[in-house]
Amino acid sequence: MEALRAKVAQLLKEKAISGFLGLKLEHGHPSPFLFTGEEGLDLLVVSDTRFPLTKLLQRLTSKYPEEKFGVMVRGCDERSLIELHKDNQVNLEHLVTVGVACSQELAQRCGCKVPYPSQFEVGEPATGVEGGGELESIEGMAEDERFNFWMEQFGKCIKCYGCRNSCPLCYCSECTLEDSFLVPPGETPPKAPIFHLIRAFHTVGRCIDCGLCEEACPVGIPLRTIYKKLGQVVSELFGYSPGKEVEGRSPLSFLGEKPFKEQG
Amino acid sequence: MARVGVFVCWCGSNIAGTVDIETVLEAARRIAEVVHVEDNKYTCSESGQQSIKKAIKEHDLDRVVVASCSPLMHEVTFRRCIESAGLNPYLLEMANLREHCSWVHRNRGEATDKAIKLIGMAVAKVRRLEPLIPIRMPVEKRALVLGGGIAGIQAALDISKAGYLVTLVERLPTIGGHMAQLDKTFPTLDCSACILTPKMGEVLHDENIELLTYSEVEEVRGWVGNFEVQIRKKARSVDMVKCTGCGECIEKCPLKLPSEWDLGLGLRKAIYRPFPQAVPGVPVIDREQCFVFTKGKEKCRACERACPADAIDFEQEDEVIKRRFGAIVVATGFSLFDEKAYGEYGGGQYKDVISALQFERMVNAAGPTGGHIIKPSNGREPRNVVFVQCVGSRDRAKGIPYCSKICCMYTAKQALLLKEHLPESQAYIFCIDIRAGGKNYEEFVNRVQSEYGAIYIRGRVSRIYERGDKLIVKGTDTLAGIPVEVEADLVVLATAIASQSDSPQLARILRIPYDEHGFFSEAHPKLRPVESVTRGIFLAGACQSPKDIPDSVATAGAAAVRVCELFASDELALEPAIALVDAERCSGCLNCLEVCPFEAIREERVDSRRVASVSESICQGCGTCAAVCRSEAITMKGFTSPQLYSQIAAPFEEILKELEVEMPSC
Amino acid sequence: MRCLLVEEEVHQFSNLVKALSGEDVSKCYQCGKCSAGCPIASEMEILPNRIIRLIQINSKDTVLSSSTIWLCASCETCFTRCPEEIDLVRVMDVLRRLSLEEGYRCPEEGILRFNRFFLASVKNYGRVHELGLMMKYNLASRQPFKDLGQGIALFRRGKIPLRPQRIKGMDQIKGIFAKSKPFLEREASGGGGR
Incomplete structure (x- = not known):
């Protein structure tokens, strides 16, 4: 210290x-x-x-x-x-x-895999912890069951915006979650599932799985599980892990090769 | 409240044959804010359009949905139609009942149901459309023609004759292209040089045409009407102004190198003209070979001493020229498939197995053998000459599934020329099919067989090998059903027409699409054959697909007309359905700048904040930027989020209600 | 020879060949390069490209009773040359099998006989016993001394053993034969000609 x-x-x-x-x-x-x-x-x-x-x-x-x-x-x-x-x-x-x-x-x-930065002045490096058990159990559900599970979770939302406010990667000057067209003001819970899907789409490819959103959620929606799943998909499809390296861009922020190849 | 009119088209039986129009009309009448519904056998016809105009007036419509075919087909038609009735042309939405419905479905009930949903979606969107005003931009009335072959030459001359300025850029030291390498042309047997060289001279002396040979385009920015192009004029090492073209320098150069122009059959010097009638006639120094550049500044310099005009300039540097153009004609031509890929034909190791273009150089009086057909191995005249067609063409395994179109004809022509040059000779032609579609083409092939005695053998050659000083060509006569062997003195391979190997790079510079074989793609194969999808860039000749000379000239003329059409007005109306950045919402991540295929987005500062900004004249409205913008700061005019969300939600209203899932209120 | 387009569905035979060989003969546009390269083409009554053509036009009887399918030595030159990459060797194999299964008379009895002796030898020893095979074959074709000179020369250099030698993994050989038994049985009982 x-x-x-x-x-x-x-x-x-x-x-x-x-x-x-x-x-x-x-x-x-x-x-x-x-x-x-x-x-x-x-x-x-x-x-x-x-x-x-x-x-x-x-x-x-x-x-x-x-x-x-x-x-x-x-x-x-x-x-x-x-x-x-x-x-x-x-x-x-x-x-x-x-x-x-x-x-x-x-x-x-x-449940942090790498609980230390690349260089540090304070503390001793702790052993990484493999999280993600919740994801497995939710993925194990039948489709109907899973759908109902999530609709129930989203139904708990009180639209406090805690998830967004604590997210280090949410930086837009005007937030889509406050777009009166998509998320009409004065309604709680917000129309499911649009609220949480917007957030999921906005964080995919850059969510670094810090879990602050879930920590901030006062009603205990397993938000991190959604983003973990998206992270998994991005990693499998594109081999990209957000926050890992300074080089390279998120696969969702540039076009692939041959953008001018004839379509169809 | 909007007042929407819905016009349902039968498209003859194309739509009405599968979709129950009466049911569709009934359903359309029940949609909110729809105040008028009618059907028509052909809405695109004059009477159909009149009926739309009439309805707009009678029912005071302020929005129109046409439920017919793809907007690619008739969006422009109907925009003009409603505009002439006093509506903003962008207050139109098309429901594609043909390509998206009747053509792809068989079940009448289901197709009808889908048609109703498609109309519902179109109405949902049209209600939210806003008027758009086209952007007007000035036109730079100067055209750039890329490639100095017959297509480029023709396009340049045609544009110039209409009174506009042209810059013709050619990569080689001379214009003329492949046509200048040929001897006679089928089916008329005109001498290629006799009909081409006058045009080459015309280009040189045309005051409207700026000729830049030995030059290449490096960068193209901008848009239709205002392309900014950077051209590199490579150092020729000879002063174009001082040089009189006397050729003394070439005489004195001690280096002898294989000539590219003669495909290795002849020699050239290190300072050379590809051929005597080259335009311009100014020679060029091959810096990779010339002693001054390879061995040292003090070496040789024989050409410099020989030049009476003091035109040799070893110090000359590349020149970078920047010009503005209103339109670009791409006429970069083709390359030939490399026959070395066929190991069974010798893979290039037999001297007496030559390509058809080599034969062409040989039979050309101005060529390396002075017009004598010989066996390259020993210089003797051949007796049996075998022509092998489809070398590369129609060979999926070699990556070229297409037909090269011109080989049947030039092979027939070469067989004829062979007989004329060497009356004792005999031509054998291995072909698969004879494709002689064209004016007087079939007759020509018949003549080559009946009058010139060429033997056509239907079947592909399997192997060529040497036996003594002969070549054994092993094939099969599939008509007779027997294997055949021909003992040949000379074998000529009709190699396939391929795209230029660097056409993808050029396509990237020009931002135009190309197909899997590297040929540039036209905007529409039938109705817009000489336009690329990028406005203001046109295609001529074999860079788009294999073409013979008449086709190349015809497409060049067509492209020239398209250019003149653009230049005929002082201003251009640009599509207003483009991207718009809301600077307040923009968070400055600039992912949009990365993905824009047209480089239409640039970084700007607003109150020291970094934001993206779209150049409305470059933007083509593709929407890629809007798709990556997580801040939803980019709006596509005519495709705004509220418009699209309403459209998407429309067909699912009932299902969503049932699931108690709510979509945004539309 | 029967001419095309019989009362049955015209794609019937090509579909059958496709199902069994995985090769789509409709891709063939008759360039003839297979026949041009075939080392046995001169011995064939019907050239390989025509076999493909006959499959295309549903001419099953002509194909399955032809000698071409038996003369094919499976050298794969045709496949190597084919611009459409049709594996004619697989097609020929399927045609031989169909010919036997459906009881067509094989016009090249010697080849069929040779194949059978060959298989019998493999079945017994797990490999070919050349001496036994040739003796059996030559006896059956009534020319017992045909390969005598060459045989002696080879024998002297120790190239062909007198006694058959069994391989180690005979269990696996048995397994292979057991699996193909249904087919072999049908083939054995299916003679009779057509």
């Missing part, structure tokens, strides 16, 4: 960064905070509480595109940064990341 504070202090002092986005302990709770000077740095903490820091960073950098920022990243944060970079939402060259390896307990809780 001290090493982290010292490093951030130095980065700020050298003016290598204009601010550092990390967690600040306030009233006993860690919450996101932009540290811009040495004061208050003693409250900079590392904790098992997760926040979509990179999402906040995206908002920050789009407002101050010329500034350089530092940010605390876990494994999932780093993956989301890579996807945001590919979509021109952040510029990795304008960022200084300070890596944090998650505790074994947190890795267990998240």
